Amino acid sequence: xxxxxxxxxxxxxxxxxxxxxxxxxxxxxxxxxxxxxxxxxxxxxxxxxxxxxxxxxxxxxxxxxxxxxxxxxxxxxxxxxxxxxxxxxxxxxxxxxxxxxxxxxxxxxxxxxxxxxxxxxxxxxxxxxxxxxxxxxxxxxxxxxxxxxxxxxxxxxxxxxxxxxxxxxxxxxxxxxxxxxxxxxxxxxxxxxxxxxxxxxxxxxxxxxxxxxxxxxxxxxxxxxxxxxxxxxxxxxxxxxxxxxxxxxxxxxxxxxxxxxxxxxxxxxxxxxxx
DNA sequence: AGCGTCACCCGGACGC
DNA sequence: TGCGTCCGGGTGACGC
Numbered sequence: 512x513x514x515x516x517x518x519x520x521x522x523x524x525x526x527x528x529x530x531x532x533x534x535x536x537x538x539x540x541x542x543x544x545x546x547x548x549x550x551x552x553x554x555x556x557x558x559x560x561x562x563x564x565x566x567x568x569x570x571x572x573x574x575x576x577x578x579x580x581x582x583x584x585x586x587x588x589x590x591x592x593x594x595x596x597x598x599x600x601x602x603x604x605x606x607x608x609x610x611x612x613x614x615x616x617x618x619x620x621x622x623x624x625x626x627x628x629x630x631x632x633x634x635x636x637x638x639x640x641x642x643x644x645x646x647x648x649x650x651x652x653x654x655x656x657x658x659x660x661x662x663x664x665x666x667x668x669x670x671x672x673x674x675x676x677x678x679x680x681x682x683x684x685x686x687x688x689x690x691x692x693x694x695x696x697x698x699x700x701x702x703x704x705x706x707x708x709x710x711x712x713x714x715x716x717x718x719x720x721x722x723x724x725x726x727x728x729x730x731x732x733x734x735x736x737x738x739x740x741x742x743x744x745x746x747x748x749x750x751x752x753x754x755x756x757x758x759x760x761x762x763x764x765x766x767x768x769x770x771x772x773x774x775x776x777x778x779x780x781x782x783x784x785x786x
Numbered sequence: 787a788g789c790g791t792c793a794c795c796c797g798g799a800c801g802c
Numbered sequence: 803t804g805c806g807t808c809c810g811g812g813t814g815a816c817g818c
Binding site for chain 2: 549592593594626627628629630667668669670673770771
C-alpha cells in the first residue's frame, strides 16, 4: 500500500537513477506490453499504445499518491493503489508474474509496473490537472501550515481518521501514516475534527509531517508482498502492532475499525476525550 | 449538503 | 486440499 513516502521514494529513484539503473528522464518509449489492459484507465488501451509510442520522459514528479511523468507530449500518470510497484530494470531480466504493464525503453531498459492485486491505474492525459485538481494540499508542502490545517479541520465535523484518508482533504496519506500521525499527535482516531483546540491542531500538523518524514527517511515501508528497499515497517509505533506495548507508555496497542479501515492506537496516549 | 456506510475491484494469507 | 473470510485505495451509490 504505497503512500506518500513510498511513492516519493520511487519517484526519487526514477528521477535520479543510481547504481542499478540510469535516470528515467531522457529515455524513449519504443514499445509497450499490456498484459492486463484494464490497467490502462485512459485513453482506451489501443489508443494509449498508439499515442505513447515514441514519447520521451521529460521528468518524474509526485502529487499525492500519483506518480507524474511529463513526456515530450502529454503526461503519463500512474497510481500504484495497493500492491503496485514500479522499477527500471534491464530488459534482459525475466519478467515477473505481476509485471502486467511494461514500457520498453531505448538502451535496453524496461519500466515495469508490477501489480499483484491489479488495482493500479495508468493514465495518459494532455492535461494532468484533470486528475490532480481534486487532490488536497501536499502535507509536506510550504503552504500546508498548522493554520491552514486548522481552518480545514474546522470546516468539517468528521472523525479524524477518515478525514486524513480523504485525498481531497490532504493528499498522500494512507492507513499507515494516518495511524502513525494520530499516535504522534496523541489524538484518538474518532475525535471530531471541528472539536480540536489550537494545541491539538498543532500536534496533528506536527505528527503528520513527522510521520511522513520518518517514512521518507527510511525510504518508505516494505510490507506484505511488496519489497522495495525501505525499512520503515521496522519503525511503526502502532500500525499493525495491536497487542504490543505502546513505545511511549507501554499500554497494549488496540485495533478498532473506523470507516471500514483497521485502525491502531494507544488507548492511554490517545484518549477518546480531550487529553 | 455533509457525513457514514457499503459494495466493488483482486488475490495472497490465514483459519477452519 | 479446499473452502470461506479478511484486507485495503479510491470511487461511486445510497440513506439519513
